[in-house]
Amino acid sequence: MKIDIITLFPNMYTGFLSESIIGRAIKENKVEINLVNLRDFTKEKHGHVDDTPFGGGCGMVLLCQPVFDCIRSLRTEDSLVIMMTPQGEVYSQKKAKELSLKNHLIILCGHYEGFDERIRSIVDLEISIGDYVLTGGEIPSMAIVDSIVRLIDGVIEDDSHEYDSHTNWMLEHPQYTKPRVYEGLEVPEVLCNGNHKEIEKYKLKESLRRTYLRRPDLLEKHELTKEEEKYLKEIIEEEKC
Ligand code: ADE
Numbered sequence: 001m002k003i004d005i006i007t008l009f010p011n012m013y014t015g016f017l018s019e020s021i022i023g024r025a026i027k028e029n030k031v032e033i034n035l036v037n038l039r040d041f042t043k044e045k046h047g048h049v050d051d052t053p054f055g056g057g058c059g060m061v062l063l064c065q066p067v068f069d070c071i072r073s074l075r076t077e078d079s080l081v082i083m084m085t086p087q088g089e090v091y092s093q094k095k096a097k098e099l100s101l102k103n104h105l106i107i108l109c110g111h112y113e114g115f116d117e118r119i120r121s122i123v124d125l126e127i128s129i130g131d132y133v134l135t136g137g138e139i140p141s142m143a144i145v146d147s148i149v150r151l152i153d154g155v156i157e158d159d160s161h162e163y164d165s166h167t168n169w170m171l172e173h174p175q176y177t178k179p180r181v182y183e184g185l186e187v188p189e190v191l192c193n194g195n196h197k198e199i200e201k202y203k204l205k206e207s208l209r210r211t212y213l214r215r216p217d218l219l220e221k222h223e224l225t226k227e228e229e230k231y232l233k234e235i236i237e238e239e240k241c
Contacts, residue, residue, distance in 0.1 A: 001102065001152055002032045004074050005141055007109045008049060010035040012138045022146060025155045033145065036074065041066040059113025067119050071106060079104040081123045083115070084137030088126030091144060100151035107145070109137030169222050171215060173206035205231040213239070
């Protein structure tokens with residue numbers, strides 16, 4: 001997969017692109033990520049990329065010309081152009097999965113107050129990472145790139161996606177590592193006894209419990225299997241006590 005990120009602040013990505021799983025995925029050629037500086041495309045004197053809004057108002061608005069020229073220079077028949085904006089579709093794990101199957105993403109990050117509305121006509125998709133406003137699209141773009149790259153084949157161990165919160169619609173079960181007892185806090189016995197059937201049951205039931213307690217809205221959206229229904233009944237009784 002190739003990802004082009006259009007930004008006015010390429011230095012913001014230095015650590016993000018060199019460290020951890022993303023850094024390794026780039027080194028191993030699982031993904032190619034290019035930073036494209038929008039300022040390189042402006043035809044304005046003094047390198048301006050924005051101007052004051054028609055009709056007045058505070059702040060600056062990103063100009064059409066550098067954005068149109070930049071996107072046109074990158075786009076092929078295979079590209080999906082995404083604009084980061086708090087007005088976009090709210091991002092989800094389902095969207096991450098869908099985007100991880102694309103060949104070429106072009107991600108446009110705005111800064112300052114906003115975009116000239118006509119820029120919307122050349123993007124395919126608008127994404128928000130939540131109902132709050134950041135100073136620009138750079139941090140949101142990192143969030144979506146991270147969530148997409150980790151889903152690309154071979155980037156992380158295959159089955160470690162399986163229990164990710166939200167992948168299977170419910171939250172992930174609690175996890176523990178050594179020691180078995182820490183300051184009197186114990187790891188549940190079932191996880192240490194090597195009985196894989198019991199461990200799988202525990203994981204499913206505790207995922208359901210987490211979801212029931214923290215995100216009951218997710219339970220409402222999902223049709224439960226017989227096994228999930230049985231566990232949920234038990235959980236409701238247990239949580240009454
Ligand atoms: N730019 C500023 N805030 C944003 C948000 N919440 N999501 C995506 N892009 C943004």
